[in-house]
Amino acid sequence: MSTTALPAAVYVPVLRKASSLRRWTEREDVFSWLMIIPPVVFLLLLVGYPLVYGVWLSLEDRPVARPGTFVGLANFIADAHDPVFWQVVQNTFVYTFFATVLKMIGGLGLALVMNQDFKFKNTVRALVLLPFIVPTVLSTIAWMWILDPAFAPINWFLRNLHIANPGPSWLGNPHLAMMSLIIVNVWRGLPFYGITLLAGLQTISPELYEAATIDGASTWDRFYYVTLPLLKPVIYIVTMFSVIFTFADFQLVYVLTRGGPANATHLFATYAFDLAMGAGQLGLGASVALAMLPPLALIILAMSIYMKPHKS
């Protein structure tokens, strides 16, 4: 009963003797649900259930490999009295804000530069995306070695140009460590902005620019009144994704600083990891992880109010 031979004349109707079960599965809604149920069950078991279980854990005093006892909101109260927790909140906001803004501006710049005609454009685009596709941990190890105070190129230049000797400890000083993390995050995430915004730019009709030029618009006018408004939906979505994944970042910090020096670079994810996997306090760790949701929800809400393009 091949359907690859489409001409109707060749086709022998099979449905004539179709059982009632067959007719039932041919219904649009039944077929859809039969299709959808297996993946939905899979996701409910491995995302939905852990999510609920995480909430439950956060309400327990639960040392690793031992049964937990229900303690209500005690973990969250402990978080609120933990100075490191508030440091973590502050770190996460600083990290997310600066990394996002730099990626947005840099990505827009990269997209505008690449939206010109030039040779090897496709090769350049492929190379630009490399930081985004290479396993993050591996490239971050390379950055750690670039930032090495003694043997790395940055401090070698600083020493030999007599700017600083022996040169700063890029990951050992609290402020420099945060700055270094932000730079590495921008290095990795900027291609996503750049290439997506470039794709957005390419959907803008050249006629709009021509019309604006005829009306006497300068380069800046064209950017501000034509490019930016039309790009806004793309910027909004890209930033939304980026904020969520930057806010919940783990890999960069784990590899570069492990939250140090003196908790100056701990984010929600790494602090929760330390509490749960390092100190074996699953309940407390789960409460820190959950505590990332309200501020994240607030940021997303604020973004959708202030950045969301109006439908026109």
Added chain:
Amino acid sequence: MMVERSGWRVKSVRLWLPLGAYMIFTLFPFYWMAVTSLKPNSELYNRRIMPLIVYHPTLKHYADLLSQTNFLEWTWNTLLVATVSTAISLVFGVMLAYPLARMRFAGSALVAFGVAATYLVPQPLLFIPLADIITKLGLNDTLTSVILTYPTLLIPFCAWLLMGYFRSVPHELEDAARIDGATRLQTMFRVFLPLCTPGFISAGIFAFTLAQNEFLYALIFLTQTDVRTVPVGAIAELVKGDVFYWGQLMAAALLGSVPVAIIYSFFVEHYVAGLTAGAVKQ
């Protein structure tokens, strides 16, 4: 932006200067990986000499990496896990995307919302409960643990991307097949899905790079050297206490990046299509 006067001066200021600076920033870490991995230790740990050049290149770090560590095993594990979890995610992704994109049924809006929400659930929210669940299931230190959990990160993405692709396919062929008496399943497999190969390549290549990149679950679930993936193996076994084997680390970083970079280079266009699919309506 348009370039009205494309003289080389204008072009160099508007194009080559910023692009060149950015390319140096982007590609330098890869250069640094390569240079470091080829340096003998006497050069590596010499503060006086210019660090950007190799004076006496050697393959010793590569030989050590391949002979003294389980790097090849980690690479095999990574490729296996990434391939299997990508395959699972594509199958489940199609099962979600086909009805959501092509059919009308009660509850479809809810499922579509659920898929999008799942995509946005930050991984750190799940790893602590998942660690406990994996332990209870006795799956610690098995590749099954990550093969089961990676699809939770990949399915929503694949479903989302495929939905967009599926919607762009015209209905006529399916209608014709249905009129000719084909069942819904036959229509889907014989008529519809073969039309969507580019969509599968996009989703597959993107999911594969995501799976290769995953670190948190692998770090927690895989603690024995023979089941580790490349990122976890490099971090956990090439850094011993405060001692960093930089030559081997950089060799591992470069070799670990090569498979995904090669696959990517064949499918750049599909990758870019997948990357931008969510944000840009073509």
